[in-house]
Amino acid sequence: MSATYRAVMLTRKGDPKNLDVLQIMDLPVQEPGPGQLRVRIRAAGVGSTDLMVLAGSYRFAPKIPLVPGYEIAGVVDALGPGVEGFRIGQRVASLTVYGGFGEMLVRDAVHFLPIPDGVSDRDAAAVILNYVTAYQAIHRVAHAKAGQTALVTGAAGGVGTAVLQLLRLVGVKTYGAASSGKHATVRALGAVPIDYRAGRLDRLVRALEPNGVDLAFDGVGGPRIGSCIGALRRGGHLVAYGFMAASGPLAIVAMFANIFIGSRLRGRRGSFYGITALYRKDPTPLLEDLPKIFALLADHKIAPVIAKTFPLLDARGALALLAAGTVEGKIVLEDAAQTS
Secondary structure (H helix, E strand, O other), X not given: OOOEEEEEEEOOOOEOOEHHHEEEEEEEOOOOOOOEEEEEEEEEEEOHHHHHHHHOOOOOOOOOOEOOOOEEEEEEEEEOOOOOOOOOOOEEEEEOOOOOOEOEEEEEHHHOEEOOOOOOHHHHHHHHHHHHHHHHHHHHHHOXXXXXXXXXXXXXXXXXXXXXXXXXXXXXXXXXEEOHHHHHHHHHOOOEEEEHHHOOHHHHHHHHOOOOEEEEEEOOOHHHHHHHHHOEEEEEEEEEOOOOOOOOHXXXXXXXXXXXXXXXXXXXXXXXXXXXXXXXXOOHHHHHHHHHHHHHHHOOOOOOOEEEEEEOOOHHHHHHXXXXXXXXXXXXXXXXXXXX
């Protein structure tokens, strides 16, 4: 085996217009320590969190320089002392938070789950962040039930398309807010599309549901939180899980105040869900829920919407496309020679 492997290193803070800060470098191959696995990466998901890492604003990432990459699928390459329940050549997946944009990764074995037969490496990498976020927001936070109604913002994005699919399985009537060019995708996933550019979102929703919807799932954040609250019926529940539209610390503080205080003053409930914060506190929910997502994939009850795949080390191309705002579904990096 070669003594080095290649990875995409973030060398300093950047942005989508300054992707030269991402450099492909040769790094030394590490031997796994006690309780660790070394995994050869076959596919890695790309999402909005990676843009936050690029900007140096993601609080769960280590200090720069670092290898970004939030979620991976791969194959076990080496076992550290004391590791049980895994074998060389076994396909595994992990919520890595960082380190996924490379050919190899060494992490504690407790962070890996087996990928079942019938689930491709590409699809496994595509669902770890987005579908677990969607599943936990729906089932662990909102406790959605059949017959309810829901609004989903960013409905054609990676998490949005996951929320639409999983709400359809529950039996929730769903309205998906997206630009008009993405309405075909929203409709194909069983939701009623709403063009958020056509007016205030609460008014658009109430034109269809005069009393408001039971649930709102918002991954956009920022100033639109208020209209999401307004789209809810009294007693309805807002679950926010993203804040890409909140520009700056003061905007984020204002957004959280609106979620928790503003919603209560208007007779609604507000919750914020963050998959990494929950995972760092207690990994059990993810370790319980990701196998459920894999089972739904294997049974063809869900299918991630893949916008485009890029070569495994082409993080620059993937992040440039993501930042353009035209993506429907998920972007995945994959080693075409290795993926199953």
